[in-house]
Amino acid sequence: MNVRISSEQNTREYAFSAHDFECVKKMIYARAGIALAENRQEMVYTRLSRRLRATGSTSFREYLKRLEEDDENLEWEFFINVLTTNLTAFFREAHHFPILAEHVKKYQSGRSVKLWCSAASTGEEAYSLAMTMMEAFDSLKPPVRILATDIATNVLATAREGIYPLEKLESMPTERIRRFFLKGKNSAAGYARVRPELRNLITFRQLNLLDSNWPMYGPFDAIFCRNVMIYFDKPTQYQVLQKFIPLLDRHGLIFMGHSEVFHHASDLVKLVGKTVYEPVTQ
Numbered sequence: 001m002n003v004r005i006s007s008e009q010n011t012r013e014y015a016f017s018a019h020d021f022e023c024v025k026k027m028i029y030a031r032a033g034i035a036l037a038e039n040r041q042e043m044v045y046t047r048l049s050r051r052l053r054a055t056g057s058t059s060f061r062e063y064l065k066r067l068e069e070d071d072e073n074l075e076w077e078f079f080i081n082v083l084t085t086n087l088t089a090f091f092r093e094a095h096h097f098p099i100l101a102e103h104v105k106k107y108q109s110g111r112s113v114k115l116w117c118s119a120a121s122t123g124e125e126a127y128s129l130a131m132t133m134m135e136a137f138d139s140l141k142p143p144v145r146i147l148a149t150d151i152a153t154n155v156l157a158t159a160r161e162g163i164y165p166l167e168k169l170e171s172m173p174t175e176r177i178r179r180f181f182l183k184g185k186n187s188a189a190g191y192a193r194v195r196p197e198l199r200n201l202i203t204f205r206q207l208n209l210l211d212s213n214w215p216m217y218g219p220f221d222a223i224f225c226r227n228v229m230i231y232f233d234k235p236t237q238y239q240v241l242q243k244f245i246p247l248l249d250r251h252g253l254i255f256m257g258h259s260e261v262f263h264h265a266s267d268l269v270k271l272v273g274k275t276v277y278e279p280v281t282q
């Protein structure tokens with residue numbers, strides 16, 4: 001059975017049947033929990049045909065078979081990298097950052113603060129957390145550790161590098177840019193690098209939220225899990241939330257994306273602010 005857009009099918013480099021799309025959907029769901037919507041066919045075709053070309057596959061069937069047999073997970077890494085949506089920005093959904101700053105003030109004269117940015121993408125969110133902490137503690141060396149993870153390795157490489165086109169900084173006040181970024185010169189003109197102090201607060205690691213074992217210890221004072229649950233179905237969202245709870249401090253907070261609601265997990269978390277949750281205490 002062919003996909004609906006038959007006129008485009010004729011001009012396409014590779015045939016892409018509804019069955020091929022179904023296989024892709026099953027495979028990315030099983031690996032990453034991502035439930036691809038029906039209207040993602042074009043996106044999937046465009047992104048994966050690059051992988052067909054790169055691997056010398058002559059059809060989607062051949063490519064997907066290659067993937068199934070990829071025991072070393074080399075092609076899986078590309079498959080996940082191209083099929084994830086990595087849109088992010090500095091201080092996205094800005095109302096969360098003052099809430100976090102207020103939340104950690106309780107720890108200013110005691111233990112250090114631990115934060116987890118669990119779908120970090122290209123790093124803007126983790127660096128926004130780091131800037132918020134430096135501002136909250138009024139120090140370039142606040143007592144804070146930030147773990148930043150993502151399933152996709154290509155975005156993590158950008159995050160680790162911490163170099164961004166200047167347009168990406170435009171939403172921030174000049175004072176913040178001056179304090180936390182170094183503008184590039186000559187061949188690096190048009191880019192800015194995060195200051196080393198900011199970078200030093202963060203550990204970037206690859207982590208699939210679907211993995212049965214998460215190799216980290218809590219307790220975290222806050223977990224940011226924004227704009228990723230939207231790609232998961234409700235049972236997967238519930239499982240992920242269930243695994244967050246034991247890693248959270250008793251007073252820890254979970255920050256979610258603007259369109260993510262968890263009525264189906266009211267036994268696990270309760271809403272305490274705009275898309276901010278707290279664990280339900282037993």
Ligand SMILES: C[S@@+](CC[C@H](N)C(=O)[O-])C[C@H]1O[C@@H](n2cnc3c(N)ncnc32)[C@H](O)[C@@H]1O
Pocket residue numbers: 031032033034084085086087088089092118119120121122125149150151152155207208209210225226227228231257
């Ligand atoms: C739209 S971005 C959100 C980035 C950031 N949290 C924000 O709100 O701006 C979603 C990120 O979730 C990551 N992701 C998708 N599935 C994942 C999974 N199973 N485990 C960990 N990260 C995942 C993607 O790679 C992508 O970088």
